[in-house]
Amino acid sequence: MTAFLKILRPGLMTSVQDLGRSGYQSLGIGSSGALDPVALRAANLLVGNNPGEGALEVLYLGPAIEIEAQSVRLSFVGARTTIEILPNIEAKIGTCIEGQRSVLVKRGEIVKIRSIVGGASLYVGIEGGLNIDPAFGSVSTNIRAATGGWRARALMEGDQLPLRRPQALDRGECRLDGITFFPSARIRVIPGPQLHYFEEAEIAWFFDSEFTVGTSDRVGMRLRGQRPLQHAKGFDIASDAIAPGSIQVPGDGQPIVLMADRHTTGGYPKIATVISADLPALGRLCIGSKIRFESVTVAQAHALRREMLSFLEDLPNYIVPISRLSAPFAPRLFDYNLISGVVDARTGLANPEE
């Protein structure tokens, strides 16, 4: 019996990601992995997976997926969204649920993820995971490096992703309680490594300024400030390695934060580097978000990292069962907004279990 997730519509940028790969940057293969690894972990835990299992990362606009398996348990974690489950491909009306929970879906059913709101990323956890061979220790897709994931690319219409489990386990559904996945307006950084390429006053201006997130993808996030940053002594450096969250300042003076699919090396000075504890929040930032950078010491960053790790360890405790005795999902006519394509997830879509 076949067991697939069939992609009817890929969304804007949907790819297979896990926690990324380590140990191959010296060959030119970057780390990749989920932009929001906290949401990825939570999505996996909701369906009983290892927290680092491969899942679907959805950016901005969600996919439509047909279930080609007896049954499969999915979860949706990250930015707010509405998920519509239709009984079959012809159906016009389905059941709507909110994210941050698991759900059981059956053969022929269609899962439609709408626009996602208040953050850039959403993760679809899959019970048992996808049956995809890891490349260099990870199933993360790195499009630029043509490595990993599903055929080393973003998902496309007609893709059939093989599932490891032909049917879902017999157990109840769960949701997250007490966690939010909001992007942060304040991102903490450690100055450097190329701080000496900027005058002190310019560095101070950087930390006093508000930036707007411009075009953004898995490689980098362009920022727009009130004015360009000035280099003290040119902007060409002999290429060196790029850490995740590096904020490079190219010739035009508009900073770019380098994300999971960054090149491994590059030739622009880097004014600061986002601390590891703030990388998940960075990965949630949307185009148009306003952010400020706050300088912290390495010791402070390590303390914040320890907090983050202990929070991750505690993550299973934020999972609560959804009562089986509660009323079945109320089917409702979905309010399509075909003009703007935007769905307001804050109104009229209360969790049916509550």
Next chain:
Amino acid sequence: MVDYRVLPAGDTAIVVEFGESIDRQVNAIVLALDECLGSERHEGILETVPTFRSLMVYYDPAAISQAALADHIAGHIRQIQVSDRPSRTWRLPVCYDTEMAPDLSDVAARAGLTTRQVIERHSGLVYHIYMLGFLPGLAYMGDVPEELVVPRLRTPRLKIPAGSLCIAMAMSLIVPRETTSGLNVIGRSPVAMWQPDDGALLKPGDKVIYQPISLREYHDMAVRLEAGNLKIEPVTEQSEIAA
């Protein structure tokens, strides 16, 4: 006494920087340190990335503090030996035929040389691989003779094929896969720089000699390489290297 500085790159990596410019001596120290750290598997050191003039060291702060890491690295640098590092030498076939070298005549014109002279000079030396980066398997090979160092194209090309031999400042590159590029393309190699299963053909510290081949030889080798009937191995004989 080796001069260096340690710069933070966030809270999980440091950059050990030995200079600001591209220099073989500096690069040799970087590669020697990389080898020391790579072979010992010290607790808390997760990954190292050697580049022209610095080594990035990723670490796990739960296993080693930044200060302890810096001390540990300082210990290695005090004892570093760069002289007798063994290296592999490759003879890589390269076709400089105009069909595969859209910018060869332009490079020749800029240098005031004939295309034949450009080929002779470009293939007439042993290249040193400083680093791999940017794309999987992309090796930075230097140094291109000064007269062949040309500015980038005014308008980048949307596509150059895998194997394209390019000049990027003082570096010669063979692109591992089809890519957009503003670099001058002066030839093409049939040898895969990157295999999804095997990884990168070349590694930092390797030496490379370009062996000019004809268009016919190119196509012949491409077929044999594809079929697995031809495998490119490093040259082992010391005499060959000297040749």
